Structure formats: C-alpha cells, structure tokens
Amino acid sequence: MDLDMKTLCDLGGIEVNTQPFILIIFGGGGDLSQKKLLPALYNLFKLDKLNNDSYILSYGRKERTQAEYRTLVKTSVEKTFKGKKVNIENSFLEKFSYFNGDSEKLEGIDNINKYICKFKGIKKYQIIFYLATPPNLAKNILKLIQNLELCDKPFKKKIVMEKPFGIDTVSAINLNDNLHKIFKEDEIYRIDHYLGKETVQNILFFRFGNSIFEPLWNRSYIDHIQITVAEDIGIGSRGSFYEKAGVLKDIIQNHMMQLIALVSMEPPTNFEADCIRDEKVKIFKNISSMSEEYMAENLVLGQYGHGKIKQEDVAGYRDEKNVSKDSNMGTFFSGKFHVDNWRWAGVPFYVRAGKRLNKKLTEIVITFKTPPLKLFGNTCRDILANELIFSIQPEEKISLSINMKYPGVENYPHPVEMNFNYSKLDTISLTAYERLIVDCIKGDLTLFARQDGIEEMWKVIDPIVKYFNKINFKFPNYPAGSWGPVESRHLLEKDNRKWRI
CATH class of the missing domain: 3.30.360.10 (Dihydrodipicolinate Reductase; domain 2)
Structure with a gap:
C-alpha cells in the first residue's frame, strides 16, 4: 500500500539565496573530494543553486597543472553518472583553481593569499574552508589558515570539518580549543553526511x-x-x-x-x-x-x-x-x-x-x-x-x-x-552532501554538530x-x-x- 503525496502550498523548488563565496578545499584531489564534494558541487551548479560569482580553490600535496586538476574534476563528475555521457560545461570547470602545498609549510597557502587578493571587492565574499583530509592533519591545516591573511581585510569566514572529530574526548576538546582561536562556534560546521x-x-x-x-x-x-x-x-x-x-x-x-x-x-x-x-x-x-x-x-x-x-x-x-x-x-x-x-x-x-x-x-x-x-x-x-x-x-x-x-x-x-x-x-x-553544502553557504547550522x-x-x-x-x-x-x-x-x-x- 503506497501513500499519495499531497501539499497545501506551492513548494516552488529549492531556493538558495547566497552571497558569493570562495570555497577552499584542503585535500581537493582526495577520495572524499572526488567521490562526494566535486559531484555535489556540479549538481548544485546544474540546478542553478550556486551563486555565479563564486570560486573553488583546491589545495593538495600532489603537483598538478590547472588543466590536470580540471580534468580530474571532470572525470570525478563523470563517474557519478555511471558511464552515461555528460557534457560538463567549461563555465563550471573554470570555477576551479589548484594550489600545490604541504600542510606543514606556508608556501602553498601564501599563493592562495596572493590569488584571493586579486579579487575585486573581497569583502563581499564569504570564505569557506573545507577540510576533506585525514583527521591527523587538522591541527596543521588550522595553523595554515591562521596564516592566511587575505589582504589584511575583514571577511566572513566558515570552516567545514569531516568526522571523526578527534579520536577521543580529550582530543576533541583540544581540537575545539584550536578551532575557537580562529573561528567562532557559529562559524564551525562539523559535518556528518547522514x-x-x-x-x-x-x-x-x-x-x-x-x-x-x-x-x-x-x-x-x-x-x-x-x-x-x-x-x-x-x-x-x-x-x-x-x-x-x-x-x-x-x-x-x-x-x-x-x-x-x-x-x-x-x-x-x-x-x-x-x-x-x-x-x-x-x-x-x-x-x-x-x-x-x-x-x-x-x-x-x-x-x-x-x-x-x-x-x-x-x-x-x-x-x-x-x-x-x-x-x-x-x-x-x-x-x-x-x-x-x-x-x-x-x-x-x-x-x-x-x-x-x-x-x-x-x-x-x-x-x-x-x-x-x-x-x-x-x-x-x-x-x-x-x-x-x-x-x-x-x-x-x-x-x-x-x-x-x-x-x-x-x-x-x-x-x-x-x-x-x-x-x-x-x-x-x-x-546529503548537496544539502549540507547548501546549508553551510546559507549559514544554517541545524544539521551540523555543536x-x-x-x-x-x-x-x-x-x-x-x-x-x-x-x-x-x-x-x-x-x-x-x-x-x-x-x-x-x-x-x-x-x-x-x-x-x-
């Protein structure tokens, strides 16, 4: 026995009104990014749920040219369609830029800083840091973010962190303490895709x-x-x-x-x-x-x-x-x-x-x-x-x-x-990932852990x-x-x- 779906109002689709954003993905070439984040971003792009004036910067250890990374993005998205032909627009791929760097060194993050400084009207952007990396790298990456000066101008910032958050109670408390040196609690999005x-x-x-x-x-x-x-x-x-x-x-x-x-x-x-x-x-x-x-x-x-x-x-x-x-x-x-x-x-x-x-x-x-x-x-x-x-x-x-x-x-x-x-x-x-990315952009913390x-x-x-x-x-x-x-x-x-x- 199936139940019919009735509504009392015109749902009108999924509304996402966001300011422009710069998404910085640490681990942008890793498994999580390739299997979840990049396809989710593409689907949101296709649904016209991303602000047109938004950009995605990927940070990783492996040396890649911009063309090589955009090919990786294209391949990752294509795999989600299970062999079906899909025409991925250049306007989507052009949103991506790749930066090579080590989580223990500052050179790569300095390059990101210089790149962002070229943006006109940096104040209008919200900067979203996404840690798609193993948990043991979190402390080093937070140090890098602390050194990201962003042209010495104030900006709206957020951070998304994958589970597991810490390895026990003590490490979770310490990680929270480190986070709060840079971010307020309402700027921290601890993600659980379930x-x-x-x-x-x-x-x-x-x-x-x-x-x-x-x-x-x-x-x-x-x-x-x-x-x-x-x-x-x-x-x-x-x-x-x-x-x-x-x-x-x-x-x-x-x-x-x-x-x-x-x-x-x-x-x-x-x-x-x-x-x-x-x-x-x-x-x-x-x-x-x-x-x-x-x-x-x-x-x-x-x-x-x-x-x-x-x-x-x-x-x-x-x-x-x-x-x-x-x-x-x-x-x-x-x-x-x-x-x-x-x-x-x-x-x-x-x-x-x-x-x-x-x-x-x-x-x-x-x-x-x-x-x-x-x-x-x-x-x-x-x-x-x-x-x-x-x-x-x-x-x-x-x-x-x-x-x-x-x-x-x-x-x-x-x-x-x-x-x-x-x-x-x-x-x-x-x-799940599309919904949580949208909520982060919108600033809705309901589905994220405190x-x-x-x-x-x-x-x-x-x-x-x-x-x-x-x-x-x-x-x-x-x-x-x-x-x-x-x-x-x-x-x-x-x-x-x-x-x-």
Missing part, C-alpha cells in the same frame, strides 16, 4: 508534525528500537585510517549517536539550530553509563574474514591493504543502549553497524508493544507487533506495518505495509573503546556476506526478540 539524508531529516517532521504518533512515542507504547547501519563493502583503500579508528570511531561515535538522538529527543522549543541541538545533547548525556560486566553481556565486537559478497570471493579485513596481519580492530559492533529519562526508561535501543555485511542497509525500526489481549482466538496467537521503519539506504522511505483481517471466513491476521517512498516523488531532492554534542558523544564511546582495547579477540569472527558474529543475534534472543533483518 544528517543530510532526507529520511533522517524527516524523523523530526514525522514525529512532531503528526499528532497520532507523538503521544505513543514513549515507554508505555514502544517495546524496543533497532538501528542498523550495514555496508556490504569492505574498507577499500582506507586501511591506514581504519586501523586507527575501527567501527566504533568511524560509525558508532557519530552516525549512530546522531540517529539515537533524533529518534529519542524531546520536542524542541522551535526548529532553530540551537534548540534542536540542545535536545540532542540532553540525550547524549542521558545515555546510560556501562560497567564492564554490562559491556561483557550486552556489547559485541567483530571483524570480517574471507567470504562472498554477491557470489564473489572477497578478502578478510587482515588481508586488506595497510592492515596488520594480526589486527585486533573491529569492523562490526552491536550493543544494547538505554536512555535514562522519563520517556525512555526501560526501552532498549539495539544497534549494530559493520563492514562486509549481507547487504547495504541503514534503517531505524520502532517496534510497538503488541496488543495486551488476544481477542481473535488461537489463530492470531502470533500476531505481529506494529513497526514503524525509517529506511535511509539503499532507498529512502518510511513504512508502517499494521495488522488487517485476511479476506475470508476465519479470523486470520494479515500484515500490511503502508509506504512513503521518496523515489516516487516528482520533485528535486538534494543528496561543540558540546561532539564531546558528549565521545564520552559515551570512550569507555567502550577502552573496554575492547583490553581484550585479545580471536578475529576474524564473522565471514564476509553474513550479518556479523552469532553473538549479535544472541543479544536480542536472550530478550525474546530478534533483528528485523
């Missing part, structure tokens, strides 16, 4: 815009919540990064914590950025602390071994490039969390995330309590609980499962799913990382193409529950 996805944003609208659900959104009616962030891909070329971060710092500390907060937060006073972020921080602070005994019973860490993905043999984690042959790093995590407040007391949040799992899937499942009485006799003994499902990938949709009577004489239950699928809308929908939120998320994860670092695991403990270690299933089975998938 928050740019339409379904994730719609969680709040669904909850607070529908009077039929919010009264049920509590411990009295909800049995438990499942959140899955599964990928069928391995770590690819990110071996060096993953050996330092693992699944806990790569996914749980940021994506998973944000999804938990969106599902469980209290209604904000309004939809302004700080009001929403205030409520998220309260959730992070209310996530129950865990003893080592609790973690031993309710947390599972895993690492993938050899297996099959889509009938093709794939290597185990320890055989990936730049990974130690006896690595103890986790690529899978599952656990049971609790939010200690009035609304959620006693409701378990089951989470799992990992690489090389059975399929690509990100979803949030709200499972409601079953009816207290079996009114329809023994034939309905196994009536299913109602479930509300926010699917984030591979497709973005919202589903509600309800029980109906199956046609006929007998009282047989028949589950029916009501679906709202974004792919069926005849409207423009921005990708300083205290980052630090509180680390406070939840640090004890878990510390606990697992003391254990010598017998890895690998799940084959690629499975749903993770068998202990992950046991986590729910001992509570008489099971993963939806």
